[in-house]
Amino acid sequence: MTTEPRVLQDSEWDAWYDSLLSAFASTDSAEERELRRSLTETERCLGVWDEGRPVATAGLFSFRMAVPGGALVPTAGVTMVSVAPTHRRRGILRSFMRRQLDDVRAAGTEPLAALTASEAPIYGRFGYGLAVRSLAVRIDTSRAGLRLPAPLAAEAAKLRLRQSDEAASLVAECEAVYARAVPRRPGMLERRPGWEREPLLDPERLREGASPLRCVVALRDGEPVAYARYAVRTRWTESDAPDGEVQLRDLEALDPAGYAALWQFLFDIDLTTWVVSDNRPLDDPWQHLVENIRRCTTRLNTDSLYLRPVDVGAALAARTYAAPVDAVLRVEDDFCPWNTGNWRLSGDEKGAVCEPTRDAADLALSVRELGSAYLGGTSLGALADAGLVAEERPSSGVLRAVSTALSSGTAPFLPHGF
C-alpha cells in the first residue's frame, strides 16, 4: 500500500464518500448525499486506496471569502478530511496537507486556505491559525425584553412568513440579502450556485422534535432587507405553561430596522420562551437591544474557522487596514517555506502592498499567528502577550500600530460550515 494521495475519479465518489462517513461514524440522508455530491469539486479531491478500497479522503472547495475592506478573496476551503481507523498515524493527513498546499500554490490563484476542524490540535502544525470564534446563545425571551430605539420601531419592515411551497422565491430573497451582507463581514463566504442549499439542509434525524425549518423575510418597498431561518420546538412546563424554543439557524440583515424587526418577531412567537442559536457573531447587535442581558446566556465557541496564508504577500495585499501601516514582518513558515522571510507591509484603509524585502524586521511571527490575525478577529497584541509575536525593537510602538491596523471593526464570522 502507498500513502501517496491521488486525485478522485467521478466514478469513485460513492465509495470515497462512504469511507468519509465511516471515519466519522456518521450517516446521511439521500438529500444530504445528493447535495454533497453536487458540491464536490472532484478534480480537487484526493484519496488514498488500499487494495482498491478508499481508506482516506480530502477535498478542497473553491471559495471567495470576505476580508477586511470588503474584497472577496479566492480561498481554498479544506474539507472532507478523513483517514480510516486502520490507517491512522502513518502520515496520510500530512501527505494530504502537503499535496493540497503545493497544488494551491502552483495554481497561484488562492492566497488563502481555510478550514473548520473536527479537533482543535490538528491543523496548527500545518500553519492554520484560529481566526474566527463565535457565540452560542440562549435568550430567555419572556424576561430579557427588547428595547428598540424609537426610529427603528417606526421604520418597521413588513414581515412575510414564507411557506415551503414558495421555496424558490424564498431562496432567491434570502440569497439576495446574503450576497449583499457578505462583503460587510470578514470571514463570510460567497455562496456560488448550489451552496444556497447548504444552510437549508434539515434532515429529520437531527431535528430532535423541532419543526421543519421556517423562514421569515423582512421587506421594505417590496425588496428583501433581512431574513431569518428557524425551527420551533414546542415544550410545556410541569404546570402546562408554554416553554417552547425558537432555534435560530441563520439571520442576515442589511439595515438596523430589518434586523430589529426580525428579532422582535423571534421574541414574540407564541408558545415560546427561548431563542437559541449555536452560531452567532461575537458582536451580534441583539446584545445591545435587550433590556436584561442577565437573562441571556452566551457561550464562546472557541474555534470556528482556521485560516492559513498560502501566499503571504498576496494575502496581506488583498485586505485593507484600519490605520496606516508600514512595517517589516519576519514570517516563519516551516510547512510552506516559500513564505519564510521578511515582508514589508504598507497600507491603509484604501489598500495595501506587501513585498519581500531585505530590510530589518520590526515584528517576527509564524504564519499561523498571521492566519489568526488576518481577518481582524484576533489581536496581534494579544498574540504578542502570549509570546507568539516578537517586537524586534521593543518600545518602538510598531507592535501596537500593526495590531491596530490589522484589527476589524466588525467581528469575523462563518455562518455555516463546509
Ligand SMILES: CC(=O)SCCNC(=O)CCNC(=O)[C@H](O)C(C)(C)COP(=O)(O)OP(=O)(O)OC[C@H]1O[C@@H](n2cnc3c(N)ncnc32)[C@H](O)[C@@H]1OP(=O)(O)O
Ligand atoms: C477540515 C476537516 O475535514 S477536519 C476533519 C478531520 N477528520 C476527522 O477528525 C475524522 C477522524 N480522524 C481522522 O480521520 C484522522 O485521525 C485524522 C485525519 C484527524 C488524522 O489523520 P492521520 O493520517 O492519522 O494523521 P497523520 O498521521 O498524518 O498525523 C499528522 C500529525 O497530526 C497529528 N494528529 C493527527 N490526528 C490528530 C488528532 N486527532 N489530534 C491531535 N493531533 C493529531 C499526528 O500526531 C501527527 O503529528 P506530528 O506532525 O507531530 O507527527
